[in-house]
Amino acid sequence: xxxxxxxxxxxxxxxxxxxxxxxxxxxxxxxxxxxxxxxxxxxxxxxxxxxxxxxxxxxxxxxxxxxxxxxxxxxxxxxxxxxxxxxxxxxxxxxxxxxxxxxxxxxxxxxxxxxxxxxxxxxxxxxxxxxx
Amino acid sequence: xxxxxxxxxxxxxxxxxxxxxxxxxxxxxxxxxxxxxxxxxxxxxxxxxxxxxxxxxxxxxxxxxxxxxxxxxxxxxxxxxxxxxxxxxxxxxxxxxxxxxxxxxxxxxxxxxxxxxxxxxxxxxxxxxxxx
Numbered sequence: 001x002x003x004x005x006x007x008x009x010x011x012x013x014x015x016x017x018x019x020x021x022x023x024x025x026x027x028x029x030x031x032x033x034x035x036x037x038x039x040x041x042x043x044x045x046x047x048x049x050x051x052x053x054x055x056x057x058x059x060x061x062x063x064x065x066x067x068x069x070x071x072x073x074x075x076x077x078x079x080x081x082x083x084x085x086x087x088x089x090x091x092x093x094x095x096x097x098x099x100x101x102x103x104x105x106x107x108x109x110x111x112x113x114x115x116x117x118x119x120x121x122x123x124x125x126x127x128x129x130x131x132x
Numbered sequence: 133x134x135x136x137x138x139x140x141x142x143x144x145x146x147x148x149x150x151x152x153x154x155x156x157x158x159x160x161x162x163x164x165x166x167x168x169x170x171x172x173x174x175x176x177x178x179x180x181x182x183x184x185x186x187x188x189x190x191x192x193x194x195x196x197x198x199x200x201x202x203x204x205x206x207x208x209x210x211x212x213x214x215x216x217x218x219x220x221x222x223x224x225x226x227x228x229x230x231x232x233x234x235x236x237x238x239x240x241x242x243x244x245x246x247x248x249x250x251x252x253x254x255x256x257x258x259x260x261x262x263x264x
Contacts (some may be wrong), residue, residue: 075235076161103207
């Protein structure tokens with residue numbers, strides 16, 4: 001049986017994909033895939049997604065060069081979430097952090113702190129235009 | 133500024149929460165929270181979610197005893213995903229696996245394999261009734 005038969009996409013045809021850096025175990029980002037971007041990810045070994053805000057198919061790193069090489073594609077018990085192990089080239093976050101999860105809650109939610117160093121400024125990654 | 137002001141919930145008032153085992157870095161599950169379950173999670177230090185299928189507020193482990201003690205709550209650059217570090221008591225998956233992501237793709241998606249041992253059978257966790 002193909003693993004595609006085990007997956008449940010949303011009514012919009014999407015499935016959330018958690019991206020984890022295999023080497024460190026760090027969770028880098030979460031983004032959405034449609035069937036086409038998942039197939040392209042499996043076929044090419046580079047992560048591809050569907051941008052809900054831009055309504056656009058995209059390859060991670062297509063503008064920034066910060067591509068992700070796929071090491072493993074797992075799916076959960078309900079078939080409604082993907083977990084993709086990658087080798088990350090450069091910073092995963094478009095804000096220049098290694099992981100998009102660079103802020104944590106403090107004091108029971110009253111405040112938060114930045115938990116990692118910014119590796120690059122967005123304008124140094126993309127020029128003046130912000131992208132993902 | 134409260135971190136709640138940084139978050140974007142869906143039109144249904146939900147936000148996806150990735151749960152990671154802090155000790156091992158293993159991603160255990162992904163589930164959805166509403167504002168009330170997030171507040172309860174932050175307040176009590178035990179993970180609480182909103183079940184979309186059952187339309188119900190629930191605490192992880194309320195039936196199985198497999199609770200999660202919160203060690204860190206992070207949120208991503210877009211404020212639309214949470215990453216929660218926990219100490220996991222027992223198996224996280226209702227199918228008796230440590231992680232819900234116990235299957236991985238093989239042969240470019242044509243097949244998949246089970247990648248970890250089943251620690252318990254669901255009927256030994258819940259009796260005859262399946263739950264989460």
